Amino acid sequence: MRAIVVVAIVSFALFAHRDGCAATRQRPATAMRVDGDWAMPAHDYATTRFSPLSQINAHNAVRLRPRWTFSTGVLGGHEGQPLVVGNTMYVVTPWPNVLYAFDLARAGYPLKWKYRPDVSATAIGTSCCDSVNRGAFFADGKIIYNLLDGHTVAVDAATGREVWKTKIADVGDGETTTMAPLVVRDRVIVGASGGEFGIYGWLKALDLHSGRIVWTAHNLGPDADMLVRPGTFKPPYVSGTELGTRSWANSTWKRGGAPVWGWISYDPKLDLIYYGTGNAGPYNPEERRGDNRWTSSVLARKPEDGALVWAYQFTPHDSWDYDATGAMILADLDIAGKAVHALVHFDKNGFAYTLDRATGRVLVAAPFTHVNWAKSIDLENGRPVLNPAKATGISKGNVKDICPSLEGGVSPASPAAYSPRTHLFYTSTNNLCMDYAASHVAYLKGTPYIGVTSPYMAGPGGKLGAFIAWDAATGRMVWKDKEPYPSWSGALVTAGNVVFYGTLDGWFKAVDARTGKLLYRFKVGSGVVGNPISYVGPDGRQYVAVYAGIGGDWALLAGDTRSDDPADMRAPADFMKDIARHTSQGGIVWIFAL
Amino acid sequence: MLPPGTPLHNPYGGDATVARAGAALFTSMNCDGCHGADASGWVGPDLGDGRWRYGGSDTDVFRSIFYGRPKGMPAFGGVVGADGVWVLITYLRSLPAPADEPTESWPQR
Numbered sequence: 138m139r140a141i142v143v144v145a146i147v148s149f150a151l152f153a154h155r156d157g158c159a160a161t162r163q164r165p166a167t168a169m170r171v172d173g174d175w176a177m178p179a180h181d182y183a184t185t186r187f188s189p190l191s192q193i194n195a196h197n198a199v200r201l202r203p204r205w206t207f208s209t210g211v212l213g214g215h216e217g218q219p220l221v222v223g224n225t226m227y228v229v230t231p232w233p234n235v236l237y238a239f240d241l242a243r244a245g246y247p248l249k250w251k252y253r254p255d256v257s258a259t260a261i262g263t264s265c266c267d268s269v270n271r272g273a274f275f276a277d278g279k280i281i282y283n284l285l286d287g288h289t290v291a292v293d294a295a296t297g298r299e300v301w302k303t304k305i306a307d308v309g310d311g312e313t314t315t316m317a318p319l320v321v322r323d324r325v326i327v328g329a330s331g332g333e334f335g336i337y338g339w340l341k342a343l344d345l346h347s348g349r350i351v352w353t354a355h356n357l358g359p360d361a362d363m364l365v366r367p368g369t370f371k372p373p374y375v376s377g378t379e380l381g382t383r384s385w386a387n388s389t390w391k392r393g394g395a396p397v398w399g400w401i402s403y404d405p406k407l408d409l410i411y412y413g414t415g416n417a418g419p420y421n422p423e424e425r426r427g428d429n430r431w432t433s434s435v436l437a438r439k440p441e442d443g444a445l446v447w448a449y450q451f452t453p454h455d456s457w458d459y460d461a462t463g464a465m466i467l468a469d470l471d472i473a474g475k476a477v478h479a480l481v482h483f484d485k486n487g488f489a490y491t492l493d494r495a496t497g498r499v500l501v502a503a504p505f506t507h508v509n510w511a512k513s514i515d516l517e518n519g520r521p522v523l524n525p526a527k528a529t530g531i532s533k534g535n536v537k538d539i540c541p542s543l544e545g546g547v548s549p550a551s552p553a554a555y556s557p558r559t560h561l562f563y564t565s566t567n568n569l570c571m572d573y574a575a576s577h578v579a580y581l582k583g584t585p586y587i588g589v590t591s592p593y594m595a596g597p598g599g600k601l602g603a604f605i606a607w608d609a610a611t612g613r614m615v616w617k618d619k620e621p622y623p624s625w626s627g628a629l630v631t632a633g634n635v636v637f638y639g640t641l642d643g644w645f646k647a648v649d650a651r652t653g654k655l656l657y658r659f660k661v662g663s664g665v666v667g668n669p670i671s672y673v674g675p676d677g678r679q680y681v682a683v684y685a686g687i688g689g690d691w692a693l694l695a696g697d698t699r700s701d702d703p704a705d706m707r708a709p710a711d712f713m714k715d716i717a718r719h720t721s722q723g724g725i726v727w728i729f730a731l
Numbered sequence: 732m733l734p735p736g737t738p739l740h741n742p743y744g745g746d747a748t749v750a751r752a753g754a755a756l757f758t759s760m761n762c763d764g765c766h767g768a769d770a771s772g773w774v775g776p777d778l779g780d781g782r783w784r785y786g787g788s789d790t791d792v793f794r795s796i797f798y799g800r801p802k803g804m805p806a807f808g809g810v811v812g813a814d815g816v817w818v819l820i821t822y823l824r825s826l827p828a829p830a831d832e833p834t835e836s837w838p839q840r
Binding site: 258259260261262263264265266267333576578579581583584585586587590696702703704705706707708709714715717718 | 758759760761763764765768771772774775776777780782783784801802803804805810829830832836837838
């Protein structure tokens with residue numbers, strides 16, 4: 138009873154705050170954050186995906202029920218997450234990137250408006266892995282997100298009118314835009330996908346008010362292009378100038394990839410943004426000898442002018458398509474009795490890293506799934522201790538049984554969550570291995586620049602996925618819930634000590650944050666590759682929302698989950714022939730409550 | 732000159748040597764990057780299933796490759812020429828039809 142009273146007071150305070158927001162829309166996004174909203178992709182700048190709400194807890198989660206659903210009308214992979222600001226929920230669909238605004242204050246949540254941009258269909262064929270979108274950002278009274286065809290738009294959150302639209306990427310060069318922007322003060326930070334199309338990867342900042350491009354920072358190439366300025370760039374393990382060209386034989390950096398298709402975090406005290414870069418291209422590493430900096434890396438930059446402050450490469454000379462575009466979660470941890478301002482990252486390469494986020498030095502690194510390409514990470518020099526039997530390239534032929542597969546120990550599209558209550562991280566994982574036969578590939582502008590055949594197989598034990606709890610201070614797994622299929626959704630953890638995630642075979646689950654015990658599950662109509670969120674509705678109650686809609690790589694690999702194209706019939710993926718027994722394509726917004 | 736609407740005809744139809752050259756061309760033009768190894772489907776559709784989004788006649792498939800299609804199929808006519816397009820079509824026609832795998836044959840887990 139007492140808990141309910143407290144929540145009612147909190148929600149009353151929220152309404153007051155919301156009214157204040159409406160009156161002062163020009164205030165920066167940081168001042169707008171209130172506990173009951175979900176106004177940015179990962180809830181907060183630290184990208185914790187932690188909700189401070191506690192109405193739903195481990196004791197009552199069994200009473201969760203679906204309260205509302207909506208068909209988006211689109212069948213692509215529904216990655217990303219809705220936003221809730223005040224009494225409005227915002228939903229971005231996969232291509233053609235429709236933006237819906239739902240009125241949560243009225244019965245049945247009718248549309249306030251919808252925004253239908255004109256997005257080129259050509260971009261569908263220039264996307265490596267389905268025409269997905271990873272979400273929007275609310276700032277300054279605007280909903281800001283990327284269209285697949287290389288544009289960023291700002292839409293008036295109250296009216297649905299387009300405020301500005303800026304071309305940031307060139308589909309003709311193999312660039313598409315699937316990532317979720319981050320807004321810091323008056324900078325909108327964006328990046329592009331295209332690691333499979335030989336792009337010259339970058340991060341850009343646009344002006345929040347006009348959409349004008351303020352700076353462009355490449356992730357590889359000459360210091361001048363990377364915004365490496367004398368005296369400000371201090372990578373923890375290497376030194377010298379022109380690291381972004383000297384680590385590439387024969388100027389191969391020009392088509393070297395390093396896309397930005399995941400998440401960006403921000404530390405206001407250090408005034409640094411953090412983001413990961415994707416794989417090096419092409420997939421045959423012998424065509425780009427050297428460490429290939431800064432692919433498969435984390436980069437720290439100043440949001441104001443883009444200056445590079447430090448960078449650390451998780452997978453030097455990437456030879457397995459191990460993108461590092463997964464979330465960089467900022468958490469203050471106690472590591473062996475010492476308070477550390479940490480950055481925690483679960484990499485496709487199967488290692489979980491705990492870094493000092495001021496310097497980029499690795500403090501803890503340990504595998505969170507079955508790994509055999511490297512034995513460990515050397516904390517002295519930050520480099521993986523390689524297993525030479527798993528090195529790839531044309532001269533190596535078909536290299537068998539590499540773990541994890543190029544789908545990753547976790548997909549960067551499936552961001553982890555961190556709870557300051559339990560001090561644990563929660564993440565989806567995959568248990569897949571692969572063979573890897575590299576081949577020569579010629580660069581043809583705007584076409585795939587890949588060059589590998591890489592069939593997958595189940596890792597040890599045969600279960601293809603798991604959802605885990607992880608102690609990043611020690612590098613240890615705390616609990617593990619095995620899943621029959623690769624686990625491909627993001628995580629949500631709440632102050633009620635409930636963790637939410639969805640599965641590829643279409644279950645939405647609530648589990649106990651301390652034990653992993655299943656508390657509630659519901660079959661949501663299509664596989665889940667999106668990220669759950671939690672918010673306070675206009676009635677003061679806590680809600681949880683998530684998309685259902687299988688896609689991303691999994692629509693491609695298990696193409697028999699499609700039913701919308703009579704001209705495209707495929708055999709089931711041979712490592713999980715039965716997934717289509719349990720799901721088909723969809724596009725559904727779900728809302729749950731007690 | 733052919734009158735408008737005259738169907739196009741593949742000069743290499745059924746030639747196994749040309750089909751092998753087409754398989755090599757399919758890889759070297761990065762077709763497999765979208766349509767998958769053995770043209771079995773990736774972001775682009777399966778090209779060996781006997782089903783065609785834009786029609787399956789020689790004329791239709793020629794147009795798809797030569798001029799491109801919406802949803803991302805680039806125009807390859809300028810890169811491989813009309814002759815190269817026929818070589819590719821000869822390869823696609825040589826692909827075996829995929830086995831029909833009924834749902835009941837999938838393992839349960």
